[in-house]
Amino acid sequence: MPNAVQEFVTSILSSGSSDLRRPQIDAHHETNIPGLYVIGDLAGAPVIKLAMAQGFDVVEYIAALPDARGAAEGEYDVIIAGAGAAGLNAALSAQEKGLRTLVLEKEKIANTIQNFPEGKWVYAEPDSTPAKGKLWLDGARKEDLIDRWHEIVTTNRLEVRTEEPITSLKRQQDGHFLATTPQGQYRARRVIIATGQRGNPRKLGVPGEEQECVYHRLYSPRHYHGEQIVVAGGGNSAVEAALVLSEQNSVTLCHRGEDFKRIFKDNQRKLDAAVAEKRIHLRLNSQIKQFGAKQVVIETRDGGQSVNSTLPFDHAFVLVGAELPVKFLKSLGIRLENEWEGSLARAAALALATLAGVWLAAGHAAWGATTLGAGWRLPGAALAVAGLAALLWLGRKGDRFAWLGISFIVFYSVYGIKTGEGNEFWPYRDWGYKAFSFFHRPWSFWYTVLYTLTMTVFGIQALKRWGLERKDKFQIWRYVSLLSFQWIFFFIIPEFLFQWAIRYQWVGARLATDPQFAQAAWRSYGIVYAWPLFFYTFFGDPSRIWIVWGLLLTFVIIPVFVLFNGKRYCSWICGCGGLAETLGDRWRHLAPKGRTSIRWEWMNMAVLIAAAAVTLIVLLQDGIPLLRHPASWGMNVYHLMADVWLVGILPVTLYPFLGGKVWCRYWCPLAKMMHLMSAAYARLGWSRFKIVANDKCIACNECSRYCQVGIDVMNYALKQQVLDNATSSCIGCGICVTVCPMDTLSFGGENGLVQIQAARPEAATVRA
Numbered sequence: 001m002p003n004a005v006q007e008f009v010t011s012i013l014s015s016g017s018s019d020l021r022r023p024q025i026d027a028h029h030e031t032n033i034p035g036l037y038v039i040g041d042l043a044g045a046p047v048i049k050l051a052m053a054q055g056f057d058v059v060e061y062i063a064a065l066p067d068a069r070g071a072a073e074g075e076y077d078v079i080i081a082g083a084g085a086a087g088l089n090a091a092l093s094a095q096e097k098g099l100r101t102l103v104l105e106k107e108k109i110a111n112t113i114q115n116f117p118e119g120k121w122v123y124a125e126p127d128s129t130p131a132k133g134k135l136w137l138d139g140a141r142k143e144d145l146i147d148r149w150h151e152i153v154t155t156n157r158l159e160v161r162t163e164e165p166i167t168s169l170k171r172q173q174d175g176h177f178l179a180t181t182p183q184g185q186y187r188a189r190r191v192i193i194a195t196g197q198r199g200n201p202r203k204l205g206v207p208g209e210e211q212e213c214v215y216h217r218l219y220s221p222r223h224y225h226g227e228q229i230v231v232a233g234g235g236n237s238a239v240e241a242a243l244v245l246s247e248q249n250s251v252t253l254c255h256r257g258e259d260f261k262r263i264f265k266d267n268q269r270k271l272d273a274a275v276a277e278k279r280i281h282l283r284l285n286s287q288i289k290q291f292g293a294k295q296v297v298i299e300t301r302d303g304g305q306s307v308n309s310t311l312p313f314d315h316a317f318v319l320v321g322a323e324l325p326v327k328f329l330k331s332l333g334i335r336l337e338n339e340w341e342g343s344l345a346r347a348a349a350l351a352l353a354t355l356a357g358v359w360l361a362a363g364h365a366a367w368g369a370t371t372l373g374a375g376w377r378l379p380g381a382a383l384a385v386a387g388l389a390a391l392l393w394l395g396r397k398g399d400r401f402a403w404l405g406i407s408f409i410v411f412y413s414v415y416g417i418k419t420g421e422g423n424e425f426w427p428y429r430d431w432g433y434k435a436f437s438f439f440h441r442p443w444s445f446w447y448t449v450l451y452t453l454t455m456t457v458f459g460i461q462a463l464k465r466w467g468l469e470r471k472d473k474f475q476i477w478r479y480v481s482l483l484s485f486q487w488i489f490f491f492i493i494p495e496f497l498f499q500w501a502i503r504y505q506w507v508g509a510r511l512a513t514d515p516q517f518a519q520a521a522w523r524s525y526g527i528v529y530a531w532p533l534f535f536y537t538f539f540g541d542p543s544r545i546w547i548v549w550g551l552l553l554t555f556v557i558i559p560v561f562v563l564f565n566g567k568r569y570c571s572w573i574c575g576c577g578g579l580a581e582t583l584g585d586r587w588r589h590l591a592p593k594g595r596t597s598i599r600w601e602w603m604n605m606a607v608l609i610a611a612a613a614v615t616l617i618v619l620l621q622d623g624i625p626l627l628r629h630p631a632s633w634g635m636n637v638y639h640l641m642a643d644v645w646l647v648g649i650l651p652v653t654l655y656p657f658l659g660g661k662v663w664c665r666y667w668c669p670l671a672k673m674m675h676l677m678s679a680a681y682a683r684l685g686w687s688r689f690k691i692v693a694n695d696k697c698i699a700c701n702e703c704s705r706y707c708q709v710g711i712d713v714m715n716y717a718l719k720q721q722v723l724d725n726a727t728s729s730c731i732g733c734g735i736c737v738t739v740c741p742m743d744t745l746s747f748g749g750e751n752g753l754v755q756i757q758a759a760r761p762e763a764a765t766v767r768a
């Protein structure tokens with residue numbers, strides 16, 4: 001049973017991992033194994049220029065280390081696995097810095113680029129970033145680029161051993177590495193893994209696949225004339241191969257799906273034309289079962305039945321993607337991101353022990369009618385310290401559940417105390433609020449200070465990451481907006497300005513002396529927070545001014561804002577979204593992804609319905625006395641569930657594991673309300689909010705990885721499909737636009753006629 005619970009929890013917590021799991025590396029690309037580095041595609045560089053930059057940077061770092069040089073006879077200072085953009089550029093830099101360098105390449109130099117379709121134009125994006133290092137890069141046909149790279153390898157006398165993959169790597173007692181290939185063994189002080197993500201073509205695993213006439217790559221399609229060719233696969237590579245082969249051959253394209261979900265719009269158009277002209281014969285819902293001598297057996301699903309048929313073939317191309325290098329990395333002992341190791345039960349027990357220790361140490365511990373004496377304080381403190389220390393120790397050893405336990409203790413304490421004096425959660429009951437209220441200010445004030453400072457510190461980091469370092473005006477303004485709203489509307493006004501406005505009668509003598517208005521500073525949060533996020537706007541005998549403003553904000557201003565900006569309130573204005581975009585930013589790539597995670601979004605609707613129902617009952621209770629009891633019960637339950645657990649403790653605890661948007665995406669009723677409006681506007685064709693894509697997508701997955709609400713943006717980009725709130729819960733943060741290395745995505749204006757590249761000023765395009 002505990003195992004089943006752990007498995008269930010792990011499946012939720014790891015739902016943010018895409019198939020392309022990255023290794024855990026530090027700022028210098030070093031893995032958990034000292035001296036072992038990972039760069040390039042494998043470490044998140046989606047294009048050649050950025051992969052090259054990583055190769056250059058990692059060598060700058062290594063070359064500056066005191067023991068960088070001086071490898072013994074027969075040893076290397078650095079071995080580089082992979083002769084792609086990252087590996088070759090690293091090798092050139094290393095050689096220039098005087099390091100003895102060896103490159104081991106599994107197949108050919110620049111193998112990934114070799115596998116691009118014949119004549120493919122290789123872009124040198126992003127334009128705004130200059131290329132680093134000695135490897136040449138400019139927009140060019142793939143053949144020309146590869147020729148230049150061969151020339152560079154030769155003129156620089158780089159030691160590159162092709163057709164020699166690293167098969168194993170051992171760190172020896174002296175800290176040096178022993179790399180094994182099918183041809184031999186090599187020793188080096190340091191190893192850089194630059195093996196990319198696309199190196200191992202996936203196989204079907206059917207009989208006959210090993211025959212010479214069955215390929216897993218297409219090198220020179222124009223060498224085939226007048227043949228019967230079978231292509232298996234449903235992605236862009238398979239479709240592009242089928243299209244080019246169909247120019248001189250009869251091609252059958254065999255795909256196990258019922259349509260091509262992830263191909264470029266242009267490829268779909270060309271495929272439709274080729275099928276109509278009978279140059280390509282489509283076999284959908286079909287799988288190859290066997291390659292015989294000149295015959296292939298295909299199984300086709302038709303309704304509930306499977307039918308086998310045979311086709312003659314001269315050559316077959318199995319283009320069904322690449323095996324991810326996860327196994328290879330794990331075999332080297334490299335830790336991957338979001339690996340859920342450890343024990344949930346142990347972490348829960350330790351977290352509980354820590355809180356129990358706090359309970360005893362605080363001296364407020366009671367058991368039944370007996371109050372435990374002061375003698376329990378010291379053991380209590382020891383228990384709390386030991387529990388926390390054990391969690392920290394386990395966490396540092398790679399137990400992620402232990403970090404979850406620590407995160408829970410911190411945020412449970414912060415929010416459990418904030419519920420108010422006398423209402424604190426165990427073990428802070430009856431003492432926590434008072435203990436954390438100092439300098440004549442209550443804990444709720446210090447909580448706001450803490451919140452604002454946390455947002456500011458992490459907001460500046462996020463501003464640097466997305467805005468300043470990328471010279472991205474959109475993101476600079478977004479973070480300035482989030483921090484300004486927090487400081488002005490969620491801190492200075494409710495905590496200071498409101499009181500001064502009353503004291504100095506800036507709001508006029510009548511309001512300033514009206515206790516209904518003057519004594520409710522907390523209502524000023526409602527200047528920006530709309531119902532139902534600010535649930536209490538209409539409750540507890542508010543001054544008429546707040547009722548009018550609340551109605552105006554919720555039912556006029558927000559709907560108009562949504563028309564033009566979709567759900568940008570969540571990513572530009574809101575304080576809850578603000579904490580997620582700042583403190584939660586570094587974990588945004590862990591946002592749950594996939595269909596199940598989207599289905600979970602129904603919970604927002606449930607909270608919205610609950611908020612509307614409780615609001616209605618509370619407002620009607622004066623007229624219908626029967627509703628008084630349900631109203632007070634509803635208020636209490638909603639407050640406990642939505643205002644404490646769902647907005648505070650749970651989502652913030654989960655920031656490091658599921659990204660920052662758990663509340664906003666799954667539970668915020670205002671986000672749901674705005675979503676319903678925005679979706680309706682989009683369906684009616686009124687919405688001015690959408691993201692559009694041009695045809696330059698290279699399927700690098702960066703946009704999907706960093707979308708904090710788990711949208712598969714790449715899927716939209718590949719199909720050049722408009723992304724709006726009719727089909728997604730996009731909050732308009734623009735991070736997908738910012739991270740796209742190919743400048744594929746942009747916010748589209750009215751009817752897509754005016755496109756303003758939101759991110760980079762130098763790439764700004766205004767198309768009339």
Ligand SMILES: Cc1cc2nc3c(=O)[nH]c(=O)nc-3n(C[C@H](O)[C@H](O)[C@H](O)COP(=O)(O)OP(=O)(O)OC[C@H]3O[C@@H](n4cnc5c(N)ncnc54)[C@H](O)[C@@H]3O)c2cc1C
Pocket residue numbers: 039040041042045046047048049051081082083084085086087104105106107108109110111112113116121122123124125164165166167194195196197198199698
């Ligand atoms: C269809 C497509 C189009 C693209 N178009 C562009 C474009 O126009 N512009 C652009 O900038 N980027 C483009 N890219 C992205 C670009 O290809 C990658 O960003 C780049 O190749 C990454 O370089 P890398 O050195 O990290 O990895 P790779 O180029 O993949 O190099 C890795 C090398 O390691 C080798 N290897 C694998 N395993 C081992 C092993 N065990 N031992 C030794 N060697 C090994 C491989 O054979 C390979 O040569 C495109 C990608 C695709 C798939």
Ligand code: SF4
Pocket residue numbers: 706707708709710711713723729730731732733734735736737
């Ligand atoms: S799709 Fe893009 S703009 Fe929308 S929420 Fe995701 S990352 Fe932000």
Ligand code: SF4
Pocket residue numbers: 046696697698699700701702703704713714717718739740741742743744745
């Ligand atoms: S749209 Fe997404 S997948 Fe395509 S190139 Fe840009 S970031 Fe990569």
